[in-house]
Amino acid sequence: MYCEITYQTTGERWGIFPRDIGEFQARMSIPDSINSGDSHDTIVKKSVKIEIMSCSFTPDEKNKRHREALEGLVDRLVKAGWEQMTERGAEWYNIKFHKEMQK
Template identity: 85%
Template structure:
């Protein structure tokens, strides 16, 4: 069984500086098959909500809040018995695990 951490936009906040709200999600992944990223039954665990400038589109590795949200999710997965594997995905937060 494998999972990978992805980022999902969950809403938006309007104002002078519009922001997207989102969360990191650990999703089940099945090697060599199509994984429906919109299916909620593939979500194992979620991070706390984070905000991103709407023009950025992706979490910032330099943001302390983004790193802490990711670290919190990684900690939840490890405590649930998931083991991190060395290979990761294309984004800095695409950490993969197996159980």
């Protein structure tokens, strides 16, 4: 099994400085053994909610709260038996993991 951490906007907060509310999500992809082109995409775990300035659109690696939310999610995945891979996605938070399937 494999999963990758992505970012998902889940809401917004309006005011003088509008902000997007979002979370990091570890999304698992399990290839379908009957038809290898199909996959079932599921969320394994989520981080705590974070706020992002609406003009930014994406989490900021320099933001302490964003880094802590990501680190917390990584910690929870490792404790659940997921192993971090060296391969990464395009964004700084796109960390990939793998886990042996239980039989």
